[in-house]
Amino acid sequence: MHIFYVDKIDSTQDYAKSIVELHSSIVPFWIQSGIQLNGKGQRGRKWYGDSGNLYITGCFARKDILPGQLSIAIGVLLANIIQNKLLEIGDKSKVGLKWPNDILINGKKCGGILIEISDYIYIGIGINLTNHPEINPNEGMQATHLSAINLEWLKMAIVNSIDEQFFKLLDFETIQKQWFEFAKDCIDTWHIREPFNGQIIGIDSKGQLLIQDNQGNITARHQTFV
Numbered sequence: 133m134h135i136f137y138v139d140k141i142d143s144t145q146d147y148a149k150s151i152v153e154l155h156s157s158i159v160p161f162w163i164q165s166g167i168q169l170n171g172k173g174q175r176g177r178k179w180y181g182d183s184g185n186l187y188i189t190g191c192f193a194r195k196d197i198l199p200g201q202l203s204i205a206i207g208v209l210l211a212n213i214i215q216n217k218l219l220e221i222g223d224k225s226k227v228g229l230k231w232p233n234d235i236l237i238n239g240k241k242c243g244g245i246l247i248e249i250s251d252y253i254y255i256g257i258g259i260n261l262t263n264h265p266e267i268n269p270n271e272g273m274q275a276t277h278l279s280a281i282n283l284e285w286l287k288m289a290i291v292n293s294i295d296e297q298f299f300k301l302l303d304f305e306t307i308q309k310q311w312f313e314f315a316k317d318c319i320d321t322w323h324i325r326e327p328f329n330g331q332i333i334g335i336d337s338k339g340q341l342l343i344q345d346n347q348g349n350i351t352a353r354h355q356t357f358v
């Protein structure tokens with residue numbers, strides 16, 4: 133698998149798309165940037181891009197996978213990689229997931245995932261490792277960074293885990309359960325944009341968030357993809 137590196141780029145996500153336009157035969161590949169000048173977040177937001185953090189996009193040709201499942205599956209994969217490493221080094225920090233796939237450390241956001249699908253799948257991953265943006269808690273959730281984990285180690289752990297086998301063996305029932313294990317302790321930090329009545333009870337087989345109201349009716353919130 134090719135891993136390309138650039139010191140500085142607007143967004144690895146957009147750069148990956150321009151590489152595909154010129155040389156589609158090199159798919160699958162990863163592109164990493166040391167700094168992002170105009171990083172993209174979910175729902176048209178910007179993603180902080182200072183040096184020292186992980187900014188990486190993987191491009192794959194798979195089309196036989198539901199975007200909602202992929203988005204959740206990548207979140208669970210990252211949460212497992214990070215939580216296992218923290219346990220191994222004796223760090224008691226707790227990894228959490230906020231729907232659909234924000235990576236939290238002790239309830240604060242330290243990473244995000246941007247899935248874009250056209251003729252190819254683009255998996256954009258940003259993890260704050262040495263620094264993080266100041267976010268007004270009134271506007272968004274508080275941010276943090278994960279200084280206990282080395283950037284090169286994390287990059288290789290991710291790249292080595294997301295391969296053909298990952299797509300082939302994806303068992304969404306197991307992933308659904310694991311997602312809820314990572315998410316259940318963060319329920320008080322969850323904030324969906326619009327107010328809702330009821331209780332979050334999990335995700336369905338498409339990765340939609342399930343909310344049960346006081347009468348027992350269950351509604352599903354879907355993710356948005358570009």
Ligand code: BTN
Pocket residue numbers: 142143144145146168170171172173174175177179186187188189234243244245246256257258259
């Ligand atoms: C989010 O809003 O939570 C998703 C953030 C995704 C950021 C990553 S960093 C690498 C890739 N390139 C981008 O421009 N965005 C994604």
